[in-house]
Amino acid sequence: MPKVHVTASINGEPAEFLCDPDKSMLEVLRNTLGLTGTKEGCGTGDCGACSITVDGRLVCACLMLAVEAEGTEIGTIEGMAQGEALHPLQRKFLEMAALQCGICTPGVLIAARALLEKNPDPTETEVRFGLAGNLCRCTGYDKIVRAVLEAAAEMRETVA
Numbered sequence: 001m002p003k004v005h006v007t008a009s010i011n012g013e014p015a016e017f018l019c020d021p022d023k024s025m026l027e028v029l030r031n032t033l034g035l036t037g038t039k040e041g042c043g044t045g046d047c048g049a050c051s052i053t054v055d056g057r058l059v060c061a062c063l064m065l066a067v068e069a070e071g072t073e074i075g076t077i078e079g080m081a082q083g084e085a086l087h088p089l090q091r092k093f094l095e096m097a098a099l100q101c102g103i104c105t106p107g108v109l110i111a112a113r114a115l116l117e118k119n120p121d122p123t124e125t126e127v128r129f130g131l132a133g134n135l136c137r138c139t140g141y142d143k144i145v146r147a148v149l150e151a152a153a154e155m156r157e158t159v160a
């Protein structure tokens with residue numbers, strides 16, 4: 001099967017790659033592009049570990065064909081910090097110990113950022129609903145939810 005040439009933008013930088021037409025975006029991110037921050041948990045769209053954004057929309061990279069990236073803007077965890085400066089969500093997760101093994105964390109952070117872009121002042125219920133597609137076997141979720149709420153408050157203050 002001939003490989004397909006794909007041109008996209010990844011974390012604001014132009015990117016291009018060759019891939020088999022049946023490869024998932026997750027496989028290409030991790031194995032072709034070396035962006036291993038995006039994790040594979042289930043590979044079937046159930047755990048959210050592979051969460052990325054595609055044109056600002058939250059997507060499971062394991063359910064997306066890499067060829068579908070053509071012409072899109074992809075956002076991964078590698079683009080979240082600005083150089084040495086962590087995103088407020090990343091900082092709060094560290095400060096509030098909202099991670100343990102860390103496998104779910106990149107996906108949770110990407111989902112939380114997508115949530116706060118749509119809703120900068122979510123209730124606890126809205127945070128829980130927004131992260132419902134991201135499974136964590138370690139934290140019990142409470143610290144994650146608190147960290148997202150604190151980051152949201154800080155981000156609102158920065159904007160105000």
Ligand code: FES
Pocket residue numbers: 039040041042043044045046047048049050051060061062063
């Ligand atoms: S690896 Fe994609 S949802 Fe679990």
Ligand code: FES
Pocket residue numbers: 098099100101102103104105135136137138139
């Ligand atoms: S911190 Fe281990 S799965 Fe979430």
